[in-house]
Amino acid sequence: MGxxxxxxxxxxxxxxxxxxxxxxxxxxxxxxHTFLVSWQQNIKGLEHFILQKINTNVFPQPAAVMQNLRxxxxxxxxxxxxxxPDRRWELPQVLPTATGTDYLRTEDGEYWRSLSLIANxxxxxxxxxxxxxxxxxxxxxxxxxxxxxxxxxxxxxxxxNFHITPIYLQKYDQVLNSLNHGTRDAAIxxxxxxxxxxxxxRRELAFILENAKTQGKLPMRxxxxxxxxxxxxxxxxxxQAVSMIDLDTVKAGLWHYDIGDCLRSGCNGLxxxxxxxxxxxxxxxxxxxxxxxxxxxxxxxxxxxDCDYFCDYxxxxxRVITFELGLRFFTDYLAGNVYFxxxxxxxxxKRSLVQFQLLLSIESQVTSIKKIIADLQHTYSxxxxxxx
Numbered sequence: 270m271g272x273x274x275x276x277x278x279x280x281x282x283x284x285x286x287x288x289x290x291x292x293x294x295x296x297x298x299x300x301x302h303t304f305l306v307s308w309q310q311n312i313k314g315l316e317h318f319i320l321q322k323i324n325t326n327v328f329p330q331p332a333a334v335m336q337n338l339r340x341x342x343x344x345x346x347x348x349x350x351x352x353x354p355d356r357r358w359e360l361p362q363v364l365p366t367a368t369g370t371d372y373l374r375t376e377d378g379e380y381w382r383s384l385s386l387i388a389n390x391x392x393x394x395x396x397x398x399x400x401x402x403x404x405x406x407x408x409x410x411x412x413x414x415x416x417x418x419x420x421x422x423x424x425x426x427x428x429x430n431f432h433i434t435p436i437y438l439q440k441y442d443q444v445l446n447s448l449n450h451g452t453r454d455a456a457i458x459x460x461x462x463x464x465x466x467x468x469x470x471r472r473e474l475a476f477i478l479e480n481a482k483t484q485g486k487l488p489m490r491x492x493x494x495x496x497x498x499x500x501x502x503x504x505x506x507x508x509q510a511v512s513m514i515d516l517d518t519v520k521a522g523l524w525h526y527d528i529g530d531c532l533r534s535g536c537n538g539l540x541x542x543x544x545x546x547x548x549x550x551x552x553x554x555x556x557x558x559x560x561x562x563x564x565x566x567x568x569x570x571x572x573x574x575d576c577d578y579f580c581d582y583x584x585x586x587x588r589v590i591t592f593e594l595g596l597r598f599f600t601d602y603l604a605g606n607v608y609f610x611x612x613x614x615x616x617x618x619k620r621s622l623v624q625f626q627l628l629l630s631i632e633s634q635v636t637s638i639k640k641i642i643a644d645l646q647h648t649y650s651x652x653x654x655x656x657x
Contacts, residue, residue, distance in 0.1 A: 279306045279320055281366050281373050282383040286310055295319065296392070296499075301517070305386070318364055323372070323380040323517070327608060331380040333427035334517050335371045339363060340423060341491070341519050345415045357504060358411055359512045361385050387512045390502040395540040399558035400508065405535045406562025408501040408510035409493070413524060414570045416491035421521030424491065428518060431494060432526040434475040434593045441468065441600045448603060457615060460622055464599045467625045474592045477585045478525055486578045492527045494518025497534035497541075524579070528563065529586030533594065535559050536587075537627050541594075546622040551587075551630040557641045568649045580646040584638050588631055595624030 279289045287310040295305040302322040307315050323331045342360055349358065364383040366373050372382040396402050430436040445465075453461065481487045493500075495518045502512040534541065536555045539548060560583075571579060599621035601608045611617050631638065 275304065275320075278373065278375075278381050279304075279308070279383075281381075282306075282318065282320070282364055283308055284310060284367070290315060292320070306383070317386045319361070319384040319386055321382055321384065323382065325378070325380060328427060328517060330425070330427050331372065333425040335363070335382065337424050337427055337519050338516050339371060341416070341419070341516060344419045348415050348418075354411075356509060357507075357511045359387050359390075361387060361512065361514055361516070387502050387514070389505050390511050391505055392499040392502055392514075394499055394542075395538055396498055396535045396555050396558075397538065399554055401503070402535055402555040402558025403562030404503065404508065404510040405498060405501050405531060406559035406564075407566055408513055408562075409496050409527060409531050410563045410566035411510070412493050412496070412513050413490070413527070414566055417570045419491050421489050421491050424520050426520060428494075428520060431518060431520065432492070432522050432590075432593070433479065434589055434596075435479055437593055437596050437600065438468075438472060438475040441596055441603075444600050444603050457618070460618060464595070464618070464621050464625060467628070468592075468596060468599070471592055471628075474589050475596075478523055478582065478589050481525075481578075481582055482523055487523050487525060487582060488575075489521050490524055492518075492520060492522035492524060494520060494522065494527070496527050496531045525582050525586035526590055528583060529588075529590035530594075531563075532556055532559055532583075532587040533591045533624075533627065537623070539623075541620060541623050543623060544619060546619060546626050549623050549626040549630065551627055551634060551638075553634060553637050553641065556638060557645075560641065560645050564645050564649050576646065576649070580642050583642050584635065587638075588628060591624050591628045591631060595621045595628060598624060 275292050276289050279292060280287075283289070287308050289306060289308050291307040293305050294303070296303045301324050304320040306318050306320045308317070309315055323334065325331055328334050342363065346360060349360070362385040363371050364385060365371060372380050374380055393401070396405060478487065482489070493513060493516070495515055496513070500513060500515040501510050502514060503509065504511045536552045536559070537549055538552055538555070539545060543549065568576070598609065598617045601611075602615070602617035602621060606614070606617055609617055609620070
């Protein structure tokens with residue numbers, strides 16, 4: 270059972286005659302506080318929902334987050350009703366409070382919301398086989414294809430500068446210049462210097478996708494913003510992707526930040542929380558699996574020109590987003606762990622080392638990665654594209 274405070278919050282989303290039975294921490298997110306609420310009404314069996322406290326340090330406009338979420342769910346819900354998919358695909362639903370609002374604001378200024386639980390589904394922390402990789406790619410393709418006709422300008426910018434890599438580089442420079450350099454353990458100092466060297470040698474990476482956007486090569490569309498492995502849910506029986514969750518970062522952006530992040534997360538078999546960062550590598554088989562799952566679903570949503578530019582920037586995208594996340598983790602470590610939840614002082618330093626080691630592995634396999642992309646582009650070049 271959770272604390273009396275949590276029980277009171279949970280009860281706000283339930284009928285008066287329902288009772289909270291149990292509240293447990295849920296998931297492994299780095300931003301919001303998430304709980305699984307078990308409840309019961311009369312003699313019916315246990316039911317469940319997700320309860321979340323929105324992190325207002327990260328999302329300073331929680332009402333805008335909820336407005337975007339509602340717009341996305343309504344749009345995609347209509348699409349799924351009008352054109353039912355040929356296999357299971359479900360959306361989490363916003364569960365209103367007893368007074369009919371999408372969220373609860375406490376006297377202390379906390380924002381809480383509840384979401385339906387996708388039944389008979391599980392998340393995984395790391396991909397271990399090509400079939401899982403293909404399903405990960407399919408899940409991202411479902412998200413992109415279902416939002417192709419949603420005008421990104423309708424979405425509020427609830428997280429300004431999110432996935433604008435040059436801004437993260439600028440913030441890193443500001444934090445680095447403001448530091449009072451104290452003494453560190455020698456091993457930690459070596460790791461810090463390693464991260465700084467990686468960043469110094471690759472500063473130009475931050476501008477590749479944004480320059481392509483400015484040049485009109487990559488259009489703004491609706492993005493998920495955080496399509497890592499554990500944000501795709503898999504059916505417990507079929508192991509097929511059935512839902513995409515953690516939708517707070519849905520906004521206007523470049524699809525390449527999504528596909529790059531999907532590859533970054535999915536092709537690191539050790540996961541981004543591993544402490545054995547020296548052993549991290551980019552798995553080519555999983556890369557091919559993700560793209561093979563993504564391309565068939567997306568080919569009819571892209572024009573031929575879209576597909577050419579899309580393929581041209583996939584390799585750059587996975588490098589950029591890996592660099593970006595390593596940069597963000599490292600900057601947060603230097604700033605005192607103010608953004609990402611950290612279990613110990615060097616946690617975000619270790620996370621950054623994982624990403625930078627992954628980046629080195631990606632760069633060492635540039636020829637093979639580009640061949641995978643080129644082969645898939647050739648395979649689907651003769652198939653039907655959108656004429657929009």
